[in-house]
Amino acid sequence: MELSNIREHLKSQDVYIVEVPLRSKNGKYRQKQIRCMYLNQQTGTLLLMLSDVEDIVKEEKEKQEQLEKALKMAEAANEAKTKFLAGMSHEIRTPMNAIIGLNSMIRSSLDDREQVLDYTEKLDSASQYLLALLNDILDMSRIESGSMKLAIRAFEGDKFWDNVNMLAKAQAVMAGVGYSFERRKKISEVYIGDSTRLEQIMVNLINNAVKFTPKGGNVNVSVAEQETDGRVQLTAVVSDNGIGIAKDFLPKVFEIFTQEHEENTRVYGGSGLGLSIARNYARMMDGDITVESAEGKGTVFTVTAKLDFDRRKKARKERTENISFEGKRILLVEDHPLNVIVAKGLLEKKQFEVVTAENGKKAVELVTDAPEYYFDAILMDIRMPVLDGIEAARQIRALDRADVKELPIIAMTANAGDEDRRQTKEAGMNEHLAKPIDPKLLYTTLQKFILP
Structure with missing residues (x-):
């Protein structure tokens, strides 16, 4: 560093x-900063200030590296999400196209009952797939926001595993894959936990194993x-002996949003959300999911979860096949005409007399004008014009008459989050059923509140 250069x-x-x-006294090089300025410009006297900036430079370098790493991670995440959204578009369009096409085919085959039944089965399959896909997206959103909660209730262990096995065997048979199940050391007849989420974990892992195991391969499940x-x-x-x-x-x-090869999405389908959701559920149950695999040899997933249990009693059995609500009157509050047709059909199938209201204001008027104990229950949508279901429930509960204090009001809505459930409970509603409605759950819920 020459003086002439500094002056320039x-x-x-x-x-x-x-x-x-x-070079420092110890012989090691350290980064130094030299600040140069004129002490007296007329005489040309220079002032040079030397300071050690080694640690500052290192810190800045580390920060820069961290920023670059974060940027790369953000870019990778954005790229993964872009690919995911492209895959989602395909995944959603596929069943939607099937639903639209099958609907058209049904209308043109009304004289052929067998053909119509075949089409409706396929229509149901496409609808269920689309619903599962949308549920995955919503579940992942709730998990990431921390709003997902487990629904804790008693359930029978034997019945639970029988159901998992029934679903697993059906998948394996269709895929031409061998399937075996072993359950060792049964602790209790009745467990207390979120059976729906636990089933989702198991079915997801078993379906994945079947999906990635070639025809003639084997999938084995053991439970301890x-x-x-x-x-x-x-x-x-x-465990499986699939592609690994x-x-x-x-x-x-x-x-989330990842699959090993892009072609897997095209060949095997799937959103790339299932395993992430399953692991989050397991961790919410004080457990985890781990994986071991060798390419070309197979994969082993191990799930752990903790449940409470009750040795004294069996879970209540809920039968809906022979339920009849003959002589019972229900108020159906729903603004969407198609949803009214579906819900009314389900209710009339069980001999309900159904009265409908297109919004909350109309529902309040019908209850107010009706004699006491005229309605045996109310099914209430939440998002409606004029007056929403939350406010309608509050106004009905506030009426000055005896029957509304114990009248069952059941929310029947697409708003299925924990915050939505809290709001319906605070408004005085007795239960919260998520759309699309599961007929069996609808009947058992109404049975609980209406039938002795």
């Missing part, structure tokens, strides 16, 4: 700063139970 720079600036590595600190430690192992997972992809297998 000071012609255009008051302070000239330069950083250079200089152990009592620990007054709870049941459940360990389920799902590459070693470098294993750390990413539970990440």
